Amino acid sequence: MLRKTEWQHCLQVFEEMFPDAHCELVHQNPFELLIATLLSAQATDVHVNKVTAELFQKYRTPEDYIRVSLEELENDIRSIGLYRNKAKNIRALCEMLITEYNGILPEDRDELTKFPGVGRKTANVVVSNAFGVPALAVDTHVERVSKRLGMCRWKDNVMQVEDKLMRWTPREEWTNTHHRMIFFGRYHCKAQNPNCPECPLLDLCREGKKRMRVK
DNA sequence: CTCCCGATAT
DNA sequence: ATATCAGGAG
Numbered sequence: 287m288l289r290k291t292e293w294q295h296c297l298q299v300f301e302e303m304f305p306d307a308h309c310e311l312v313h314q315n316p317f318e319l320l321i322a323t324l325l326s327a328q329a330t331d332v333h334v335n336k337v338t339a340e341l342f343q344k345y346r347t348p349e350d351y352i353r354v355s356l357e358e359l360e361n362d363i364r365s366i367g368l369y370r371n372k373a374k375n376i377r378a379l380c381e382m383l384i385t386e387y388n389g390i391l392p393e394d395r396d397e398l399t400k401f402p403g404v405g406r407k408t409a410n411v412v413v414s415n416a417f418g419v420p421a422l423a424v425d426t427h428v429e430r431v432s433k434r435l436g437m438c439r440w441k442d443n444v445m446q447v448e449d450k451l452m453r454w455t456p457r458e459e460w461t462n463t464h465h466r467m468i469f470f471g472r473y474h475c476k477a478q479n480p481n482c483p484e485c486p487l488l489d490l491c492r493e494g495k496k497r498m499r500v501k
Numbered sequence: 502c503t504c505c506c507g508a509t510a511t
Numbered sequence: 512a513t514a515t516c517a518g519g520a521g
Contacts, residue, residue, distance in 0.1 A: 311517070327518035333508065334517085367507040371519080405519050425517040444518095468517065477515060478511060 288437045292490045293454045296435060299486050300466035303474065307465035309415045311335065316391045316416035318342055320398075323408045324375060329366050337366055348380035348389055375403025393417040407444070410464075420460040424448045427471030428464065434475060436492035 288296075300307075310331045313319040318338070326334045341362055345351050351359060360373040379401045383389055391412075392398060398409035410423035422428075424444045428451070432438050438450045455463050474481050482494040489495075 309517090323517070324519095326516085328506075328516055330509075330516050332516095365507060367516085368505050368518085369507080371505055375519085403519065407518065411517070423517075426515080427517070464517095472517085 287439075288435055288490065288492075290454055293435075293437055295490070296437070296487060297455065297459065297463060300463065300470055303486070304466045304469040307462070307469040309411070309465065311411075312338060313416075314342070316412060317348070319416050320379075320391065320404070320408070320412050321345075321376060323411045324379075324403050325363060325366050325372055327372070328368055333366065337363060348383045351376055351380040352384070372403065378402040379404065391416075393419070395419065395421065406448075410448075414461040414464065420457050422448055422451045422455065422460040422464050424451070425468065426477075427468045430477060431467050431471045431475050434480070434491060434493035435487065 311319060311322040311326060312335045313322050322334055322338050325337065344362065356373055356377060359377065360369050363369050363372060366372065382401055383391065393413065395409045395413045398404050398412055399406060407423045407425055410421040413419040414421035414423065424447050429444060429447055432447050432451065433440050438447050452460065482488055482497050485491065485494055488498065
């Protein structure tokens with residue numbers, strides 16, 4: 287298991303490798319970010335941005351998503367995948383936003399998770415990127431990187447991973463660290479062909495050393 | 502745990 | 512052909 291001082295070194299390396307890591311989901315306001323993040327489940331952000339480029343032209347307010355039929359919304363997001371669940375959730379979410387929140391998105395993380403299709407990860411992304419609330423959203427990349435490095439256990443669920451990350455990372459660095467870990471996981475510590483040979487963290491990485499030994 | 506699901510990389 | 516992609520709900 288990784289030591290805390292080793293994790294602090296990881297944070298330094300993440301910053302050196304990806305100093306300008308940022309949210310890659312294109313959006314112009316908190317509502318668009320919420321929709322984009324909901325759509326991003328099991329899809330690449332490149333693909334999401336391709337779809338939202340047209341989607342956000344056609345749908346600008348919660349009311350716009352309610353006006354059309356469910357089938358029409360499904361068609362507009364079909365290529366993303368999981369489109370039936372996502373369309374249904376977006377509709378219900380917009381209904382709820384209008385009737386219970388006067389069309390204004392709450393800035394509280396736990397309040398956001400009350401919306402259909404919005405779990406802890408999506409809520410964390412919205413509050414951190416749109417409202418400046420420190421948060422460390424654990425997505426597929428963050429989880430994979432954390433477990434490969436041995437910063438948490440393989441059996442840990444996402445909540446346990448998030449807890450450990452928050453306890454070992456200064457609060458003011460939560461959001462930056464989240465972005466840097468995503469870039470690190472997406473472009474370097476990739477799911478299929480991780481670049482272990484050129485990794486500056488190889489000497490302290492549980493999984494990396496195992497992989498290098500096999501090859 | 503399973504299901505939802507099309508696009509893309511390997 | 513198969514694995515994976517900024518997950519969430521039942």
